[in-house]
Amino acid sequence: MTEQFKSGFVAIVGRPNVGKSTLLNQIIGQKIAIMSDKAQTTRNKVQGVYTTDEAQVVFIDTPGIHKPKHKLGDFMVKIALNTFREVDLIYFVIDAATGLGRGDEFIIEKLKNIDTPVFLLVNKIDQVSPEELFSLIEKYRNLYPFTEIIPISALQGNNVPTLLDQTTVHLEEGPMYYPKDQITDHPERFIISELIREQVLLLTREEVPHSVAVVIEGIEKNPKTEKLTIMATIIVERSTQKGIIIGKQGQMLKQIGMRARKEIELLLGSKVFLEVWVKVQKNWRDKEHYLHDYGFDQDEY
Template sequence: MRRWAGSIRIDLSNNIHRAGFVTIAGQTNVGKSTLLNCLVGQKVAIVTPRPQTTRRRILGIRNDADAQMILIDTPGLHEARRELNRHMVQTARRCLTEGEVIVAVIPGNAKFSAADRAMVAELAELGRPVVIALNKIDLSTRERMMPLVQEIHDAIPAAEIVPVSALKGENVDELVRVIKPLLPESPALMPGDEYTDQTERMIAEEIVREKIFLAMRQEVPFSTAVQVEQFVEETDRNLVKIAALIIVERESHKGMIIGAGGRQLKEIGTAARLELEEILGRRVFLETRVKVERGWTGDPRRLKEMGF
């Protein structure tokens, strides 16, 4: 999608320009999508306090005068039992080989986990530059992080470790400064006024899904998908009419999403509409309906149809 608030010109006249793909890797819920949004300066990927929010590979583009970073946000690495989750982890793995640089996000407010240790070992073998973004430093202190930094350094000595807070934007400039020289010399690879490869339709699906994640407890969001069935522009009225289908796995989930007197669904719809109006820069009519599709998260054919 194109940037709605002005665009940045790329000046090739002075010095070197670099461009390339940067994969953001890490376990689920460590702040990968938050970091992507922060680096791009726009909301590209949805963010919730729950793990496994990101299901697909999402591109975000950051344009600076001297470099273009095409950032790849990935579903987190996690133990996958369902078919849907296996697809998510496969996607994350595939993305590792796409990036010219890998930014591995590790939480700075926790112990160095076995899963992160395994990830770092895997990344060290890939033979491409790795930068560690030690995230959520706003929730820790320098003293508490010191041993963690040492452990990570011992596990992957070649990687620079940059402490950041993706949520607060703290030290993210430093991360950019470290990544840039690792990119190949190249003119911009993507048009300078685009900030993501997602279409407006896909963004609408993700925003509705985010509001469901934020509103619903327990397992409901993990087995919910959203498909935009209609996306109709009314240019003369600066309006877009969106019909979104919410797919759940069980009758009981449908009841929970709709809520007493339809109030829950109305709340989800309103929150999604307000945010979409801001992102799309025009008025939005949003219609939602909920449908039960038993076992869709385990059905390879259905997952394929849905683009996983």
């Protein structure tokens, strides 16, 4: 560790589906946040830890800022907006392909109320021409005095090293908050449940929207084989959604479990036996006691 070690907290904010989780995974070099082309995939603050010999950066991947339609949506937006005051630096991620929208203008208005430095990250630059990119940057530059404006491709990693270099420049001297080899502060149960939920989102597409939660009921280790048995329940709001997730002769649930198991084994580095059930809990996203039970505790925010 160098004499002038730097550290700090960075929030990754933006509209839904602009690539925030993809960027976090690219920085950390391992999947800790689930990815989907559906909006509002991230529901909780996901913290990733990036450490070098010179600095440690704790990244907070927030839910996409959107107009809420239920209590869960209120919770998600509250989380995202509250991070503005909790961090040393903000990454405001936009989608170069979709351009400036009302959602971005709303976020910029919120940013005007704080003194935190803000980087504008223009993501998906591989999807626009240089002329379109320059024009878009000018539009945003006229709306807010960004500390830095950096075009990136979160998926391909373009300009991400430059982004991290500039981030370190703007951080102050500070301690190492986490051990050097730690990449997230979330417990394994949380990440396992998210990996299962990701497969539900990817495989069911528009048939089952974000009315899905996953609860890990238990994790047991066989002392002889070292193999883990993970028991999980997928929560949905309607019986029709339960039927879709189970699928004909249980084939959809089997596919969800098989794909999730592979991701979990990569995460844990060990063999896993995954048991998954499906349960209907009507309108759980609008009932506070269910939100609390499923890990969305609004009192913490």
